[in-house]
Amino acid sequence: MRTQLKARPELRIIIDPVMGDHDHGLYVDPSLMDTCRRNLLPLSDGLTPNGFELAQLTGLPVDDIENVVAAARALLTGRTQWVVVTSAAPDTRARDEMQLVLVTRTQAEIIVHPRINATLKGTGDLFCATLTGYLLNGASLLDAAIQACCHVVRALRHTEQAQCAELLLPAMADSHDSSIVMAHERVSKFTYRIFPCKQTLPI
Numbered sequence: 499m500r501t502q503l504k505a506r507p508e509l510r511i512i513i514d515p516v517m518g519d520h521d522h523g524l525y526v527d528p529s530l531m532d533t534c535r536r537n538l539l540p541l542s543d544g545l546t547p548n549g550f551e552l553a554q555l556t557g558l559p560v561d562d563i564e565n566v567v568a569a570a571r572a573l574l575t576g577r578t579q580w581v582v583v584t585s586a587a588p589d590t591r592a593r594d595e596m597q598l599v600l601v602t603r604t605q606a607e608i609i610v611h612p613r614i615n616a617t618l619k620g621t622g623d624l625f626c627a628t629l630t631g632y633l634l635n636g637a638s639l640l641d642a643a644i645q646a647c648c649h650v651v652r653a654l655r656h657t658e659q660a661q662c663a664e665l666l667l668p669a670m671a672d673s674h675d676s677s678i679v680m681a682h683e684r685v686s687k688f689t690y691r692i693f694p695c696k697q698t699l700p701i
Contacts, residue, residue, distance in 0.1 A: 513542040514626035520550045540576030546626040548585040570601035611647045614654035620665045625650050
């Protein structure tokens with residue numbers, strides 16, 4: 499990657515540091531964490547860890563939103579401009595909701611989205627891939643994160659309705675423009691709420 503960046507500095511690198519989750523703990527060799535911290539993360543433009551992975555990468559507490567923001571900002575080194583933390587601070591959310599925290603050097607926002615009662619693997623991969631696709635098509639980071647959340651929620655609902663044990667992907671919108679137009683409808687449908695990190699979470 500370093501060689502590619504030297505040859506093509508305009509490349510955008512987004513890394514999903516897949517290491518584990520709150521339910522199952524680590525599912526990689528612990529030595530990979532140090533390798534990832536030293537050799538991969540500083541090359542990225544953005545990162546999409548879940549809350550568990552954020553704690554493993556930083557060694558910092560992530561039990562509430564303020565700590566999540568502080569830990570995420572500890573990863574804003576080198577080329578890294580933003581961190582989007584999925585499944586953030588699970589003990590502080592409502593039972594039927596999930597929290598995503600978007601962090602840059604100057605911005606920190608929370609996106610609250612519905613929790614689907616499923617324990618499927620691959621949702622973080624789907625989130626990162628969808629987020630990246632929207633960014634490459636010109637969406638802002640916040641809009642891309644909202645759209646990625648929408649797509650993951652739709653996939654989980656689709657899978658739940660099909661009673662499938664593996665994550666099923668819903669159809670994507672036909673074009674980027676129509677996706678952006680549909681964004682506000684989806685946000686309303688899925689009752690997303692977005693607010694600055696210092697604002698008290700609504701009950």
